[in-house]
Amino acid sequence: GEDVEQSLFLSVREGDSSVINCTYTDSSSTYLYWYKQEPGAGLQLLTYIFSNMDMKQDQRLTVLLNKKDKHLSLRIADTQTGDSAIYFCAESPLYSSASKIIFGSGTRLSIRP
Amino acid sequence: AAGVIQSPRHLIKEKRETATLKCYPIPRHDTVYWYQQGPGQDPQFLISFYEKMQSDKGSIPDRFSAQQFSDYHSELNMSSLELGDSALYFCASSSTSTEVYGYTFGSGTRLTVV
Numbered sequence: 001g002e003d004v005e006q007s008l009f010l011s012v013r014e015g016d017s018s019v020i021n022c023t024y025t026d027s028s029s030t031y032l033y034w035y036k037q038e039p040g041a042g043l044q045l046l047t048y049i050f051s052n053m054d055m056k057q058d059q060r061l062t063v064l065l066n067k068k069d070k071h072l073s074l075r076i077a078d079t080q081t082g083d084s085a086i087y088f089c090a091e092s093p094l095y096s097s098a099s100k101i102i103f104g105s106g107t108r109l110s111i112r113p
Numbered sequence: 114a115a116g117v118i119q120s121p122r123h124l125i126k127e128k129r130e131t132a133t134l135k136c137y138p139i140p141r142h143d144t145v146y147w148y149q150q151g152p153g154q155d156p157q158f159l160i161s162f163y164e165k166m167q168s169d170k171g172s173i174p175d176r177f178s179a180q181q182f183s184d185y186h187s188e189l190n191m192s193s194l195e196l197g198d199s200a201l202y203f204c205a206s207s208s209t210s211t212e213v214y215g216y217t218f219g220s221g222t223r224l225t226v227v
Contacts, residue, residue: 035218042203043156043218088155100146100169101216103155 022089138206
């Protein structure tokens with residue numbers, strides 16, 4: 001996606017933390033999301049954050065938002081083999097009726113034993 | 114819990130043929146979105162419907178059309194298929210009247226044009 005950028009690949013050792021980064025350009029983005037896509041599967045919403053927050057934690061997932069730099073990150077603690085997937089950062093300007101979501105290009109996370 | 118249902122899961126068509134993809138949103142969701150994901154690509158927004166009216170349009174070719182019916186299910190009609198239309202087509206639904214944010218995606222329809 002032209003408005004949301006991510007690095008394409010990340011490789012981490014099992015048990016380590018994974019940090020996936022994303023930058024976006026739309027300063028009016030109100031909601032930012034992380035989606036997970038396993039091979040041949042659909043898009044699973046992992047977590048989301050409002051633009052007026054700077055951190056959100058949900059079990060092994062921690063989302064950090066730096067609104068000034070338009071930078072979003074997803075940290076996965078104690079990465080497991082089941083975390084292997086493509087992770088998409090996404091943003092929408094406004095949660096109104098039918099606000100479309102713009103996706104980044106996705107980061108492929110691979111886990112080393 | 115009920116999810117977004119898409120049918121068929123897989124579809125093989127020849128060039129210049131027509132295809133119809135169906136999407137059944139989560140009950141009481143009033144908004145439906147269609148996305149196209151090419152091989153190794155991020156999902157690209159095609160079109161969305163809110164309360165049976167088209168609400169936004171993205172990079173949808175003129176050969177494609179879509180509508181949302183009175184029961185809120187949606188169909189994506191694709192005509193004069195080209196090889197480049199081979200992709201995974203996702204439908205997603207959301208509700209503007211609940212506190213649930215983000216869309217729920219279906220498992221997708223994999224269209225192969227040969």
